Amino acid sequence: MTSFSDAALAATARMRALFPPTPLQRNEFLSRRFNADIWLKREDLSPVRSYKIRGAFNAMRKVRADTPDQGQFVCASAGNHAQGVAFACRHFGVRGTIFMPVTTPQQKILKTRTFGGEAITIKLVGDYFDDTLAAAQDYCAGIGGHFLSPFDDDDVIEGQASVAVEILDQLGAAPDVVVLPVGGGGLASGVRMFLAEAAPDVALRLVEPAGGASLTAALAGGGPVTLKKVDNFVDGAAVARIGDRTYAALSDVPLAQVLTAPEDRICATLIEVLNIEGIVLEPAGALAVDALTDLAGEIAGKTVVCVTSGGNFDFERLPEVKERALRFSGVKKYFVLRLPQRPGALREFLSLLGPDDDIARFEYLKKSARNFGSVLIGIETAEAANFTDLFARLDAKGFIYEDITQNQTLSEFLI
Structure with missing residues (x-):
């Protein structure tokens, strides 16, 4: 019987008729930041800008071999x-x-x-x-016809394992750690099954979006469960239920080895990678890089491969991504100010702003002839610590306000 690793090697060889290996690139910026040898497996540079072409090709090839008239x-x-x-x-x-x-x-x-x-x-x-x-x-x-599942299919899983085949071949040795995003689990299953046979000493760390942590829920519950609510922002990995086949391959992964990444922090990572490295990633494609922050204590001095799983980013989303990144980093806040309705009150408030504080939003929510009016204010500043000083000055002058930056309900209605 053919082993999984042999099947993955054969599948990888056949893929060369479709596309060359995606690059494995050492990243100097991340290596310096985390005091490690960080490499990026650039699945965002495949012909369709994601690893999904691998599983689709392998599954279709095998179906046609078994059923030529399909x-x-x-x-x-x-x-x-x-x-x-x-x-x-x-x-x-x-x-x-x-x-x-x-x-x-x-x-x-x-x-x-x-x-x-x-x-x-x-x-x-x-x-x-x-x-x-x-x-x-x-x-x-x-x-x-033949239905091609995006992840819960043995041939798809086998095809995704080609990512690991290429990593070992391109690096010339086994890395210490491979960091992978998890959505439905096809990529993680394939890579894990191949490395278990070909390089069992490699440590795997799996990353899910916090708003779609279906593997975490399955491991905690002892089997696949359907999440009641999913945040679709990380649309390439926000899956409500892990696959049955993929869960079977991942069911013994220690829960501590599965990380969850906050969506706002992923936005900050997307912007940083774009601005510093010129790399365009989609939210799911940035999961592995984003997780390095949580792994910093255990990867120092090690060789680490992060799989950047996709680069199909819709630039119409860029304003939202930038907004969420600024809010996560603490340099942009929104609050509702109870502004006295008297001459000079607005001028007094403006005089309390620091030299690096810019008004990004100013909107009266309710204005009357009475004593106070409610104002929605957005402030963007150079450093998060500037807000501590600003709020102290507001308190000293007796201004009444409420920080609604992290209030999801109010943010959805007002911002």
Whole structure:
């Protein structure tokens, strides 16, 4: 019987007909910051700007080998999996039908259509992914096609393992630590299964978005569970339920080795990587780099590989990402000020601002002829510590205010 590592090696070799290995690049900036030898496995530089092409290609190749007359493939995806399937369909010359939610941004639809060309049909169905998935599976059963899961498929898992094959080959040795993002678990399962056979001394650290920590929930509960609420900001990894097959491969991972990354901190990492390194990552693609902050104490002096899993970033989201990054770093705050309705009150407030404090938002929420009016104020400053001084000056002058920066409910309505 062929071992998993041998199967992954064979799958990787066959991928060379589709694309060359993605780069493994040493990052000097991160290496200096964390006093370690940090390498980035640049899956954001694959033909479809994510690792998803690997699993889609391998699964499609194996299905066609087992069932040569299978010419219909179906998937449900709003992002990277759709693009990987589209690319593979055009490569193999087979028909693909890709179901996407009606709410999918046009940018993603256009990229999927570009990769698939005449080989694919895109169907926009459902406002939510669960509806899209159900429609895709019903359609697939009706036409006798093959449904390609984005992660819960043995052949997909085997294909994703090619990331680890390339890491060992490119580095020329086994790293001390590999840091991986986790969504549905296909990448983490494949890499873990390959390294368990080929380089068992490599330590794995898995990272989930805090608002979609389905693996953490499964490990804590002893099996896959469906999260009641998911924050879709990290859309490439925010999965409500880990796959059954992927959980089976990850069920004995110690819970302490699974990290959760706050969405706002991921935004700060995205901006930093873009500004300093010129690397465009999507939120899920930045998870492994973001986790280095939590791993700083254990990776010093070690060789660490971070898998940057995707770079399909919609730049229309950049203002939101920047806003969340500033708020996370503490240099931008919003508060509601109870401003006295008397001549000179506004001038008095403005005189309390420091030289590095800029007003980014000023809006009367309620103004009347009575004694006070409520004002929404956004302040951006050079250093987070400046707010301590500002609030002290406001307190000394008797101004009444409430910091609502971290109040999610109020922020959604007011900011």
